[in-house]
Amino acid sequence: MDLRLAGRTYVVTGASSGVGLTTVALLLEEGANVAACARDGTRLADAVERLPGSERVTTFACDVLDAASVREFVAHAGERFGGIDGVVNNAGRSLLARWDETTDEQWRAELDLKLFGVLNPVRAAVPWLSRSDSAAVVNVNAILARQPETRLAATSAARAALLNLSATLSEELAAGGIRVNSVCLGLVDTGQWRRRYESSDTADSFQQWSAHLAADRGISLGRLGDAEEVAYPIVSLLSPRASYITGATVDVGGGVARYM
Template identity: 40%
Template sequence: MDLHLQGKVAVVTGASKGIGFCTALQLAKEGVHVVICARGEKHLEVAAASIKQLTGADVLVVPADIMKEQDCRDVIEKAVAKFGRIDILVNNAGTSSAHSFEQVTTELWQADLDLKLFGAVQCAKYAVPYMKQAGGGSIVNVTAVLAKTPPANSLPTSVSRAAGLALTKAMSKDLGQYNIRVNAVCIGLIRSDQIEKRWKSQAPDLSWEDYSKEVGQSIPLGRIGDTEEAANVITFLASEAASYVSGTAINIDGGSGEAL
């Protein structure tokens, strides 16, 4: 299937590793000019070198702290200065912060919302005018399955992620008239640096495949998901293959979620 992405320009936040990196790589494989940002410049440079080596794509590296509005603006402005337009924004930057209600301080609430909610808001704020100029675009907000059915001890992440779902739906209503589609993906248990550290610490004698199956026994598909599997869905949503998909949230969780 031709995703009609050749020559498009994408900004991916939190792209130095994990889902963000894999998404940038998959987009580059489809002929997209990618702009990657994160706080760690060293990790970004390694990621960019890898993407260039594997795809030959032109990659722009912009170190940025998405919690700062000026940094969000700089990422978008530098992307446009380099490539002349923006067609795709993947709001992926985020961390896991899960505690009981009484453990969450005011500072932790604010930091989580600044990163996961307002980071996406500010990046979109500066990207949307350029998408309108280009005749449309696609925004994909990366959230989590617990946003739909928050368990105990999931704060503040479950709340900020739920806000991201509301943001996605509201933006899709406002921006559809400009042919700008806004969707979300809800991530379940996906291979990450944190999970790999847990694997090497808890079960160093097991292969990744065996560890994945053991941990994933409660998941209908019976394993931990791969980052590439998440990146593939994000790339689809960003593409013209999903041209009539907007305002929705897709679970990438192996069937473990309790809500559609």
């Protein structure tokens, strides 16, 4: 199916690896232009250079918490390609700590990243998005937003705040023709789980080890996801074919969700 993305321009944050880089690759496959940013500009440029269609990518070293840097990045993207049709807010991380193991500074840092990591790109992009005939924002979130884990107390709370913010943005920006949706992931093997496997002392294969992990976390499909399985719904929600979808949340977690 043609997603009608060819010739359009999309901004992707946190694009140097994992879901972000795979989203860039899939957008390029669809014929889109991409403006990609990450804190490590050299790593990002090296990763993107290996992708087919890399001549349609512009890269930028940018910290999404630095509003001025984000404005510069978004302006560069809009001027380079003559407009912006969508934004994928993917920059993020998780803090493995229970509530009483988390310092006040860590609580604030998690909230700052999850909220301003989205607010800064959206604020910068809205003037460009308002000129598009099919503008879309996709916020990459986690099932933790609705189903918190005690081992990820601050991250769960911050993810919930982002989900709430996404709903607000979908209402506020709709009048300007800008759709806002969320993709919430469960356990996805973007490299970190393989590194944890390699540092463990297990005699199991990665498939056996990850199957045990999936069972422990209650994943119905019995395995971890991969970055492409997350990138596909992201890109689909950017598509003009999804023009009547806003304020929605798509779970990509192999059936891990237990909330109603």
